[in-house]
Amino acid sequence: MSTREYEHAEVEVCPGGPLLVRGEQTVQTFDGDEYRTCGPLTALCRCGKSASAPLCDGTHKLLPPEKRP
Numbered sequence: 001m002s003t004r005e006y007e008h009a010e011v012e013v014c015p016g017g018p019l020l021v022r023g024e025q026t027v028q029t030f031d032g033d034e035y036r037t038c039g040p041l042t043a044l045c046r047c048g049k050s051a052s053a054p055l056c057d058g059t060h061k062l063l064p065p066e067k068r069p
């Protein structure tokens with residue numbers, strides 16, 4: 001996953017959870033799909049288990065700690 005406007009992107013890693021992206025950014029997944037973030041804060045899945053990928057849906061909280069990103 002990458003962000004096109006990375007020079008302006010503010011990204012924070014949530015330990016054991018998602019990437020938190022601030023502001024409007026274009027995110028490209030490994031499949032080449034693009035997703036436009038909106039709103040002040042967007043949580044992007046890092047565990048690969050979200051049913052709402054590329055968004056985090058909280059599923060990472062159900063994983064055992066050793067399986068979390």
Ligand code: FES
Nearest residue numbers: 045046047056060
């Ligand atoms: S990081 Fe939250 S569902 Fe994957």
